[in-house]
Each structure stands twice: as C-alpha cells, then as structure tokens.
Amino acid sequence: MTGILYADTSPPIPTNAFSLLVPIFLALVSIAYVAISKMLGMHHFHFERQQSFSRTCLASLVNTIDQQRKKIADSFHDYNIRSDKPRPPTIPMVSLRPGDKTHDKEYRENQDKFLTRCQTESGPVFKLLIHRLQITVVSDEFIREMFLNENFSNIDALNELMGVKTFLHSLIKSGKNHDARIQNSIILEHLTPGLPKYQAEMVRALEAALVDGVGPCVQGKVVECPVAIIQDMVAGTVFMGAEVASNSKVLETFIMSMHDFAKILGLNDVNIPFWRRWLNLKLNHFNNPLKHRVQTLSEAATPVILERRRCEARLINEGADAPRFIKERPHDILQKMLDRFDEYGFVDLEDICGHIMLLILTSVHTTIDASTSMVYYLAAYPETITVLHREQLQVLDAIQQERQQERASSLSKGLEISPELDPAHDRDLSAAALKRMVHLDSFQREVLRCRTEALTHFHMARKENTLSNGMVIPKYGMMLANLTSIHANNSAAHGPNPAKFQPWRYIGTFKTMTKVGVDYLPFGMGKHVCPGRFMASQQTKTVVSLMVSKFEKIEFQDLGQAASVLRTQHGNVASPALVFTSRE
Numbered sequence: 001m002t003g004i005l006y007a008d009t010s011p012p013i014p015t016n017a018f019s020l021l022v023p024i025f026l027a028l029v030s031i032a033y034v035a036i037s038k039m040l041g042m043h044h045f046h047f048e049r050q051q052s053f054s055r056t057c058l059a060s061l062v063n064t065i066d067q068q069r070k071k072i073a074d075s076f077h078d079y080n081i082r083s084d085k086p087r088p089p090t091i092p093m094v095s096l097r098p099g100d101k102t103h104d105k106e107y108r109e110n111q112d113k114f115l116t117r118c119q120t121e122s123g124p125v126f127k128l129l130i131h132r133l134q135i136t137v138v139s140d141e142f143i144r145e146m147f148l149n150e151n152f153s154n155i156d157a158l159n160e161l162m163g164v165k166t167f168l169h170s171l172i173k174s175g176k177n178h179d180a181r182i183q184n185s186i187i188l189e190h191l192t193p194g195l196p197k198y199q200a201e202m203v204r205a206l207e208a209a210l211v212d213g214v215g216p217c218v219q220g221k222v223v224e225c226p227v228a229i230i231q232d233m234v235a236g237t238v239f240m241g242a243e244v245a246s247n248s249k250v251l252e253t254f255i256m257s258m259h260d261f262a263k264i265l266g267l268n269d270v271n272i273p274f275w276r277r278w279l280n281l282k283l284n285h286f287n288n289p290l291k292h293r294v295q296t297l298s299e300a301a302t303p304v305i306l307e308r309r310r311c312e313a314r315l316i317n318e319g320a321d322a323p324r325f326i327k328e329r330p331h332d333i334l335q336k337m338l339d340r341f342d343e344y345g346f347v348d349l350e351d352i353c354g355h356i357m358l359l360i361l362t363s364v365h366t367t368i369d370a371s372t373s374m375v376y377y378l379a380a381y382p383e384t385i386t387v388l389h390r391e392q393l394q395v396l397d398a399i400q401q402e403r404q405q406e407r408a409s410s411l412s413k414g415l416e417i418s419p420e421l422d423p424a425h426d427r428d429l430s431a432a433a434l435k436r437m438v439h440l441d442s443f444q445r446e447v448l449r450c451r452t453e454a455l456t457h458f459h460m461a462r463k464e465n466t467l468s469n470g471m472v473i474p475k476y477g478m479m480l481a482n483l484t485s486i487h488a489n490n491s492a493a494h495g496p497n498p499a500k501f502q503p504w505r506y507i508g509t510f511k512t513m514t515k516v517g518v519d520y521l522p523f524g525m526g527k528h529v530c531p532g533r534f535m536a537s538q539q540t541k542t543v544v545s546l547m548v549s550k551f552e553k554i555e556f557q558d559l560g561q562a563a564s565v566l567r568t569q570h571g572n573v574a575s576p577a578l579v580f581t582s583r584e
C-alpha cells in the first residue's frame, strides 16, 4: 500500500493501522468533496459540457488526491523528523520491597525513610503504586513546577478521585465556577483584615471549651479524646456572629457538618479506596446530609437578620452619624456577605449559608487538626511548655507596662483615657500580643513542617505536560509532592538536622508560620495557596497560648501512642488520651 501511494523518495511511513487509514480516509474525503461541490455547482468543472465532465472530474480528482498525497507525505516527513528526536525519558517505577505488592506498607512504616530510598534509587521524579493508584511523585524543584503550572490542578485531582466538586456544589446556588473564587475573596477581603476584632470572642469560646472539657485538674486529669475539646472552639462566631452561633442548634450544626463530611469522604479510614469515596460523594450529592445543615443555619439566621434590619432602620431614624452606624453594625462574615449580596451574585439566604458551610468545611477541620497536633507536640516535648509560657508572660508584662505608660501620659496631658486602654484588658491575649510571641510562631511553623504528611498535595494534569527534565505527565496523570525532599532532607532551607523537631529553629529568620515557599508547603503555594492561613495561625496560636497558660504539664497517658499523632497520615484521626495538670 505504501509503495503504491508514495514515491520511492517518500520517507518511510509508520505502518500502524491508523497511518494506513489516513490516506484512504483522505481519498474518500476528496471524492466526497468533488461530488458535493458538483451538486452545489460551486467549483471549476464545466457542467454545461456533459461529455467532458467525467474526464475533467477524474483529472481534478487525481489532482486533489495528488495534493493530499503530498500533504500526507509532508506530514509524515515531519513526523519522522520529529520521531528522530530522543523519546522523552520514562518516569521510573520504584522497586517494591520483597513480599510487597504496593508501596503503601513501606511508606506507612516510615514515610521519610521510604521516600529517601525512592529518591536515591530513582531520582526526583518517580512512580509509586500507592493509595490504590499509580502516581507520579515529584521532589525538590519539580514540586514548584507542579504548583506553578496551572495545568496541574489540585481541585481537579480531588474531584477526579472523590467527586468533591459535585458534592460541594450541591450546597450552593451561585459561584459554582471554581475560578470565581468567592471563598478566597471573602477570606482575603473580609475575614483576614477583621481577625484582630474576632480575637476576644475566639479566646472566650476557647476558654469556655477548656473549662467544660478539662475542668479542675491540679492533680492531673485524663482527657480521653482531646480533639473533642478543641473542636468546641469552632469558629462559629467569626462566620455567623455571636447571636446565631450562640444558638445550640447552630453550634451542633458546625460540629456535625464536619462529622458528616468526614464520614462521607471516609476521612476516618485509611483503607477506604478513592473510588469508594468518589461513589459515596456521588451518591450523597443527591441527598446531601449537609443540605439539611445549611437549612438549619438559614433558619437560625433569618430572625437574626430581621432584627439587624430593624436596628439599622432605628439607627437611620435616629439620624446616627456614619462612625456610630459603622460601629453598631455587626462585623461578622454573614453581615459582610449580606452587604455584598449583588456583587457576589448570591441567590438567597440559603445560598449564603451554603457558602458559609463551604468555609466551615475548609477551615474548621484543618484548624482543629493543626491545633490538636500542636497540643500533642507540647506533650511530646514538655520543655516547650516552659519556654512558651515564659515568653507569654514577658510579652503580656511588656504590653501591660506600655498601656500603663500610655494612660499616665494621657492623664499628664489632662486627656481622658480612651476605652481601648481599659486596664481590664491589659493582659488580654490579643492578636497584637500573639504577634510578638516569636517562640510561639517558630514552634508552630516547626510543628507544621514536621507533621505534614510526606506525600501530599494531589494534582492532576489537565492536559499533557512536559516537566523541565523532559519527562511527560500524560493528560489525567495523578501527581503527589514528596515533602520529605523539601521538609526533612533540606538543611539549606531549615538549618542543621532538618529531620529533627527543633522548635526554635526559625527565630530570627523571618520565616513565619504563614510564610509559604517551596521549602515549606503545609498551606500549598502559588495561585491556590491557602488564603485562610492567617486565620489558622491566629486560632492555633490562641489554642497553644491558652494551653501553656492554664496547664503546667500535658502528658501522654500512653507514651507509646505519641508516634501515631506526630506525623499526619492520610485517613488517620488518632486522638490518644492526654493527662492535663493545671498551674494553680
């Protein structure tokens, strides 16, 4: 066939079935083209001269086929020139340990040791059989490539593996286009700037949770499930205001939403395969239990919003000036969303509550999880409690002194003391006070660096992509980042002994808990870096500060269980018992 269609000078033609079909297809297309053109009378044939038609037509057809042959020959020539280039390097599959059928077991036994072996054996990009998938793992600078290339998508990976998009979208009516990034703009424009204002409420909620959850413990008290205390701190007031969040049904909704979500997603079971999680979410999106939770929020919010409207009307009638009006309006996220209803394109209150539910799902679980692990690190490294407590006292002493001086200065000038300088708040655990606690910040960054699971940040290739080393990730290819390479084996970024937990290693380095980069990825990086990390930082700092101020000792009831919580592991929600001993 190739001999007939192509001259001897033609380059060799690949002989797969597809390549043979191409010329036949093009010849057929040519014939059809001629026939259709004839019917439409739109070509150069002389229809009026019937006797010459068949000859002219045949000549034209042969001409057309000749042209097509030439095109095909040219394209195959190009093909062959291209195929002379070296084939892209293959991505090596890491060898399996004798007796293992996948890499899961070896990875779970010691994440860093396993990934160091992978990298030594196969280089920075390799394939693993893990989580019941074949996944390409990228290390070192290739992690940056994965994060900064928009064609590798985290949300698409989660959607492909678990169908999260469909499930979450069943909770909202507007802003379903992920690129609209409504959550991001709410967090960045309203939540983060308002964080200092929410602090007093956060402290109050957490203190109450501690009193309820631990109670008096001068002699030491066992708390079987410490995560339960921390989850009571859920940020309900920040999102929906104290009036709504104080409703016990709403508080329960916040907590239960996370339980529902974790259950549907199978977050509590490391052995659930992704297809089961995917199926669960697909099935549940029709009868999404969280939809009822959204309705509960909406029902609880309705009377509160009506009351807020009445108050606004009253202020306007009273002719309140702008500062008073602004001061007396609520500053929670619910109010901000109502104020910008049209701008965000919300449909109704239920839609707003759906968006709040999404915020809760992204924020509450992550913050509770991080706070709980920080408390476990306090228990595993008891000297940290002493240092952090000392720092807290020094910072609060300094702030108290400064405020006393400011009051004295006002009095000496015959000025009234402003309400902000009320001595009752001199030793508040304010956002400003937390910012001064550099040991605390270093401790938290170090905990996040050491605890974050070594294989994380699923990404999926939206189309075929070539990495800078020439390796090709095919369309729909799944990828994971090897954080061992940048967190545990990277003394250039983290200083000596990077594999060890050293809580004060970042003091004086300007590397704060929220400062992301390719050497520190608990919050991701690039366009989709976590926008909630500033809130997470403030909340986790509040939890740790309260813990060290209230308790002299926090200990594992069974020290053998410490290892299970000092490093996160996909699907593992272990919460071993702790013994709390109060300061007084």
Ligand code: HEM
Pocket: 147, 154, 181, 183, 184, 187, 191, 359, 362, 363, 364, 366, 367, 370, 522, 523, 524, 525, 526, 527, 528, 529, 530, 531, 532, 533, 535, 536
């Ligand atoms: C310690 C707590 C937290 C951790 C470890 C964490 C971690 C992450 C990570 C790894 C990502 C994905 C980044 C990427 O794809 O590159 C992310 C995204 C996100 N996080 Fe967080 N997060 C935390 C707390 C929060 C909080 C408190 C909020 C909300 C107030 C929040 C809201 C979000 C949102 C909306 C995204 C999606 C960003 C986007 O796709 O553009 N997170 N977070």
